[in-house]
Amino acid sequence: NAGVTQTPKFRVLKTGQSMTLLCAQDMNHEYMYWYRQDPGMGLRLIHYSVGEGTTAKGEVPDGYNVSRLKKQNFLLGLESAAPSQTSVYFCASSRRQGVSYNEQFFGPGTRLTVL
């Protein structure tokens, strides 16, 4: 049981390049989330999904797109990377339905640098 995994762990991009971050979970969770963490800023929600085929915007969605074609995967895309997108990206999943509080399980993070 791997939990939540993220690919890749590190990446360096040039301004304008595109890339996709992959998140996979093997806990059969309905809900999945993408966050970014910047120094002194905590975790900020980019996009999230409440089920296969659904996506919704979070707090800082601009410059990112997401897709949830399969329940276990949640992809985060950067179409034209900018230096402001240099950050550590965390994926999380949660069971949500039938439980009280929203305990989220996080992946190890992807460190992205945009030059």
Place this chain on the structure above:
Amino acid sequence: DQQVKQNSPSLSVQEGRISILNCDYTNSMFDYFLWYKKYPAEGPTFLISISSIKDKNEDGRFTVFLNKSAKHLSLHIVPSQPGDSAVYFCAAERDDKIIFGKGTRLHILP
């Protein structure tokens, strides 16, 4: 507009003593409050939660207190251990979304 605030960026506590981490919030409509712990190069892990209708929740060495009138919650760790050195995020939940504070780095001193 910061809805969840952790005003202390860092805190140092002697091993064996009590660690108290504080958090303030602005929105009275939050359903749950949660604490997450994060080690370097790892993702955050859930620590403890409290419902908005409770005022205390205890789990082993960890206790969370909620003061609704002051819109304030605190995490108490007793006794503090070296492995508790980490960044602690306070978070508040409503409508399937969680809003995180900026975190407090806890250093446990030998």
